[in-house]
Amino acid sequence: MGKRTVWDRTKLPIASISWLLSMLVILVITYKIVPLYTYLVFGFLALLFFSVSDRVAFFFYNTLMLVTVFYFLFLAFKESWQPGEQAMAIGLHFVFLIHLFSLYSLSKYVYQIGAENRLLKSRVAQLEEYVLEEGVLTKREFEKQATLILSNMSRRKETGFYLKADLIEINRTVRKKLMLALASMMYVTFRKNYDIIGQFDNSTLIVLVQNTEENGLNIVRGRLEKLLAERLEEDAIKKIRWTVMKIDGQRSLYEAAVVE
Numbered sequence: 001m002g003k004r005t006v007w008d009r010t011k012l013p014i015a016s017i018s019w020l021l022s023m024l025v026i027l028v029i030t031y032k033i034v035p036l037y038t039y040l041v042f043g044f045l046a047l048l049f050f051s052v053s054d055r056v057a058f059f060f061y062n063t064l065m066l067v068t069v070f071y072f073l074f075l076a077f078k079e080s081w082q083p084g085e086q087a088m089a090i091g092l093h094f095v096f097l098i099h100l101f102s103l104y105s106l107s108k109y110v111y112q113i114g115a116e117n118r119l120l121k122s123r124v125a126q127l128e129e130y131v132l133e134e135g136v137l138t139k140r141e142f143e144k145q146a147t148l149i150l151s152n153m154s155r156r157k158e159t160g161f162y163l164k165a166d167l168i169e170i171n172r173t174v175r176k177k178l179m180l181a182l183a184s185m186m187y188v189t190f191r192k193n194y195d196i197i198g199q200f201d202n203s204t205l206i207v208l209v210q211n212t213e214e215n216g217l218n219i220v221r222g223r224l225e226k227l228l229a230e231r232l233e234e235d236a237i238k239k240i241r242w243t244v245m246k247i248d249g250q251r252s253l254y255e256a257a258v259v260e
Contacts, residue, residue, distance in 0.1 A: 012109055019102035025095050029088075045100075049107035057111070061104040065097060135192060136183045136205075142198025146208050149196070153210055154249050160210040161217050162245040168203045169239040175203060178236060185227045189220060210247075217244070 023042055030038075045064075049057045072089050075081070081089065137145065153160055165182060167175055183205055186197050195209050209217055228237050 011105070015102045015105040015109065018098060019106060022095050022099035022102060026092065026099065029092055029095075045103060049103050050110060052107075054108050054111045057104055057107045061100055064100055068093060068096060135187050135197060137196060137198040139198060139200045142196060142200070142206065142208075145196050146198075149208060149210055150247065150250060153247065156211075157249070158211040160208065160212050160247040161214075162243075162247065163207045163209060163217070163221070164243040164245070165205045166203060166241040166243065167205075167239070169241065170203070170236065174236075178232070179203075179205065181231060182228075182240070185224060185231065189224045189227060208247075 027039065048060060052060070072093055076086060076089065152158075165186075167178060167182070170178055179199070179202075183197065183199065186205065186207055190197065190207055190209065194211075195207055197205065197207050199205055209220065212220075228240075
């Protein structure tokens with residue numbers, strides 16, 4: 001977002017004060033002339049402007065401005081207003097237009113904030129697809145990509161494996177740090193643009209190794225175990241529970257058979 005100007009910082013409070021003051025002026029001028037229930041129109045207008053988009057609110061603003069102009073002209077001719085009454089009507093209409101413009105400005109500002117929030121949420125959702133390290137996916141994104149990969153593997157009659165690491169036995173105080181380290185080692189060990197790595201929960205990492213036979217998996221696991229031995233303590237390595245599931249035509253993680 002760009003640098004905010006003084007006007008950007010003050011337009012909301014200015015519009016709010018203008019909206020409230022104009023409404024109070026209208027109340028002071030008209031409270032002896034119109035029934036009390038007539039003032040419910042202020043609440044209706046606020047609800048109307050804040051419940052629609054910026055463009056629709058602008059349309060309502062212009063429509064109400066024109067309608068009220070012609071309504072006052074109609075009353076002036078019908079009731080043959082004197083100059084003093086005409087001046088009062090012009091002043092009242094001017095204040096009402098200030099009220100409408102302030103209300104439109106507030107609704108426009110609120111709509112812009114809402115649009116920015118939706119954009120930020122969208123960007124956050126995209127960023128949340130990747131956790132821990134570059135290339136380590138969330139469970140949702142892992143399952144989404146795995147579905148496409150498994151479909152292609154099944155069509156080409158390829159085999160592969162799921163390799164799951166469960167750190168549930170690791171002490172909670174060090175589990176997160178160990179998850180980061182293990183995810184990093186997995187990322188550099190497996191094929192970056194071919195295999196996918198996901199974090200299923202706070203204690204489970206899983207890798208989908210596609211188009212690979214058992215010998216190929218053992219080679220990759222050997223490299224991973226070498227890294228583990230270099231970077232982790234022996235006690236921590238022993239507490240990591242590994243599960244291997246073979247993929248042979250299955251289209252879902254939950255259909256894969258455990259082989260180790």
